[in-house]
Amino acid sequence: MSSIANLHKSRSVIDADTTPVTVFTGFLGAGKTTIIIDLLKRVSPKYNIVLLKNEFGDAETDSALARESHIKVTEMTNGCLCCVLVGQMKRALEEMKAKYRPDRIIIETSGSAFPAPIAWQIREMESSGFHLDAILTVIDCINFCGYEDTSYTARMQAQYTDLILLNKWSHITERQLDIVVDHINELNTDTPKIKVGPDGSVDPEMIFGLDTTLFALSERPSVVADLASTVGSAGRNLSHHANEVDLVEIRRNQGTSLIEEGICSTDFIAFLVSLPAEDVYRVKGIVRLVGSVTDSETPPANSSRTDKSALYIVNHAFGRYTLTCLTDHAHQAPDVLVCVTILGSGLRTYLPHLLKGFMASEIEATVQWAQRPE
Secondary structure: OOOHHHOOOOOOOOOOOOEEEEEEEOOOOOOHHHHHHHHHHOOOOOOOEEEEEEOOOOOOHHHHHHHHOOOOEEEEOOOOOOOOOHHHHHHHHHHHHHHHOOOEEEEEOOOOOOHHHHHHHHHOOHHHOEEEEEEEEEEEOOOHHHHOOOOHHHHHHHHOOOEEEEEOHHHOOHHHHHHHHHHHHHHOOOOOEEEOOOOOOOOHHHHOOOOOOOOOOOOOOHHHHHHHHHHHHHHHOOOHHHHOOEEEEEEEEOOOOOOOOOEEHHHHHHHHHHOOOOOEEEEEEEEEEEOOEOOOOOOHHHOEOOOOEEEEEEEEEOOEEEEEEOOOHHHOOOOEEEEEEEEEOOHHHHHHHHHHHOOOOHHHEEEEOOOOOO
């Protein structure tokens, strides 16, 4: 594993009017949001950080989680920062800078985003007072070897980065971790790699002030051609993410279903457990549940809501799930029963099971099947 001693700190002189930008990338379900939320708890309250999130689909799940931690969030949904939402990202950054006057902006990309075009866009905004500090890639150590061979995006994320954060390593054996690192090293030997804490913890001193080397052109002249090629390919294929994952979105409101109160929590948890981890990458959204709910990573003593219905943020990734009661009343949706986004491979086969689990009909589902090459 790469030595932490290889991690360099900022060499650029940034004036007071320039806002450093840190970008988090990582494939679907890698754990980016959890790491960011924990990270922001570790900085001084006086250090003003705002978050720009790019969600896949229009269920603003991770943003709701961030707001539960009282983080200032701007969302960009239904598109990818590296292609479809290029102009919107620039406007969003400028608006955030004017509105919040942040000490730092963190961008969390969707799991489908190419990091290189995003880095290029921020680089082009230096004259507007933005400085790309670093591209950070979160690796899901449990599942990386499974989707690395099928996802061009996952490989690109591991290659174009200043620091690799090894997440969920505590859930596998040392031998399995060695295999994961070997696979990553085949893509990127030189970039430092550090383990994330079991609770998603990373020391801010390790990741802020890195001063990206992705544009050190005098040292790595091939970067220009590589980035230009990647930016061009993303621009030509504005739905490149659709080549890798199936997308199913389900929306149900009260008044459109016989089930007005919500889904039985016991049945819903059994449904989540039944989803195949190898094919269903992510389930995220908001669901109204009835009955006692216990988070998958919380002792039973912390169960809640034994009789009344309540909205829960559901976050399911490769077989692991969490359910978080939504307490941010400013973003409560009183009429919502289900608003979820599901991403995976071969979801056409599982569509009847997904509809049954969310007690929805076909007309309440929107699907986009991946156009994989033959």
